[in-house]
Amino acid sequence: MxxxxxxxxxxxxxxxxxxxxxxxxxxxxxxxxxxxxxxxxRMHHSMKGVDTTQPATSTTYSRHVPPxxxxxxxxxxxxxxxxxxxxxxxxxxxxxxxxxxxxxxxxxxxxxxxxxxxxxxxxxxxxxxxxxxxxxxxxMEESRRPTTATRKADLITWLEKHRLPFPPHATRPELLLICKRNRPQPxxxxxxxxxxxxxxxxxxxxxxxxxxxxxxxxxxxxxxxxxxxxxxxxxxxxxxxxxxxxxxxxxxxxxxxxxxxx
The missing domain is CATH 3.30.420.10 (Ribonuclease H-like superfamily/Ribonuclease H)
Structure with a gap:
């Protein structure tokens, strides 16, 4: 198991x-x-064992659930x-x-x-x-952080907004890693x-x-x-x-x- x-x-x-x-x-x-x-x-309990031969007005009549x-x-x-x-x-x-x-x-x-x-x-x-x-x-808008779908230009903008340093020739994966390490509390x-x-x-x-x-x-x-x-x-x-x-x-x-x- x-x-x-x-x-x-x-x-x-x-x-x-x-x-x-x-x-x-x-x-x-x-x-x-x-x-x-x-x-x-359509919520209902099972009516197994209930007498359905009684008239519909009877208290023992089984409820028929519509399809x-x-x-x-x-x-x-x-x-x-x-x-x-x-x-x-x-x-x-x-x-x-x-x-x-x-x-x-x-x-x-x-x-x-x-x-x-x-x-x-x-x-x-x-x-x-x-x-x-x-x-x-x-x-809140200020606590949102970049995701893996964020464009490189937006990653740079987010890092600059939060005054976080990054290498001038950093690739997108490197920028994502820096963002992840510095993500704010939600x-x-x-x-x-x-x-x-x-x-x-x-x-x-x-x-x-x-x-x-x-x-x-x-x-x-x-x-x-x-x-x-x-x-x-x-x-x-x-x-x-x-x-x-x-x-x-x-x-x-x-x-x-x-x-x-x-």
């Missing part, structure tokens, strides 16, 4: 993230987990140990029904949600926990925005969704939606999402115990 070994960089990033969370908690800061997920109008991918909705939200942050829940219909739902989220939309819904709802200094999705990681638009509002940021290492406690809330919500969809329409899905968000009868809307544990 093949087991992928984590790189030393990822191990250290995981340790640093957990250490930072511990320090922020000791300072009495509220921890806020945020993330995105998706739901579709196709169905309509897809993306949900963006944040949660604390007390539950979902009030007014942070954003749900919108997407144009695509297949592929990665993250293609339906972009930096502009995420930043607008952050500044218009989440940050105004935080009444106390908090530490926001997020992953490194592309729309979370747009860099400065993210999202992180700077969060800090401007008086909060802190902890970024999770790659491929560690288990460290983002709101992932467990998504699991509760998806189980509720799968088991309760009846008509497989947009209206039906939105109604089930509202139930899941509020925790009506199932307690799935609160982030309490799973978020408290991390």
């Amino acid at each position: 093949y087991v992928r070994k984590e790189s030393l960089d990822v191990v250290c990033r995981r340790i640093n993230a957990l250490r930072a969370l511990k320090q922020h908690r000791e300072r009495g800061m509220q921890v806020v987990y945020l993330d995105e997920t998706w739901f579709t109008t 196709g991918e169905g309509d897809r909705f993306v949900v963006v939200a944040a949660g604390t140990a007390d539950g979902l942050v009030e007014d942070s829940f954003l749900c919108y219909h997407t144009k695509t029904t297949s592929g990665d739902y993250r293609g339906e989220v972009n930096g502009e939309l995420f930043l607008r949600w952050l500044t218009s819904q989440l940050l105004p709802s935080l009444a106390e200094p908090s530490v926001l926990v997020l992953d490194n999705a592309p729309y979370h990681s747009q860099q 400065q993210y638009i999202v992180d700077n925005t969060i800090r401007m509002w008086g909060h802190e940021v902890v970024r999770l290492p790659p491929a560690h969704p288990e460290l983002n406690a709101i992932e467990q809330v998504w699991g509760h919500m998806k189980r509720h939606v799968r088991s309760s969809l009846q008509h497989f329409t947009r209206a039906d899905l939105q109604a089930r999402l509202e139930e899941a968000k509020m925790g009506n009868g199932r307690g799935v809307g609160r982030c309490g115990s799973p978020i408290t544990r991390l």
Whole structure:
């Protein structure tokens, strides 16, 4: 059996993230987990063993799921140990029904949600926990560095702008190496925005969704939606999402115990 070994960089990033969370908690800061997920109008549980001979109005009638991918909705939200942050829940219909739902989220939309819904709802200094999705990681212009696709003339311009010496007849690979050795620490638009509002940021290492406690809330919500969809329409899905968000009868809307544990 093949087991992928984590790189030393990822191990250290995981340790640093957990250490930072511990320090922020000791300072009495509220921890806020945020993330995105998706739901579709075709989500369903297996109906194996259910009596389908009953009338459609019967409570024992098996739900017949229409064919196709169905309509897809993306949900963006944040949660604390007390539950979902009030007014942070954003749900919108997407144009695509297949592929990665993250293609339906972009930096502009995420930043607008952050500044218009989440940050105004935080009444106390908090530490926001997020992953490194592309729309979370747009860099400030001054921290951008050249890439292997950068032209030689632009490499020279970047080095001169940062007052970094280089040989007069240096080749493009040599210039790239100098740029790499002198790359600045990344400065993210999202992180700077969060800090401007008086909060802190902890970024999770790659491929560690288990460290983002709101992932467990998504699991509760998806189980509720799968088991309760009846008509497989947009209206039906939105109604089930509202139930899941509020925790009506199932307690799935609160982030309490799973978020408290991390």
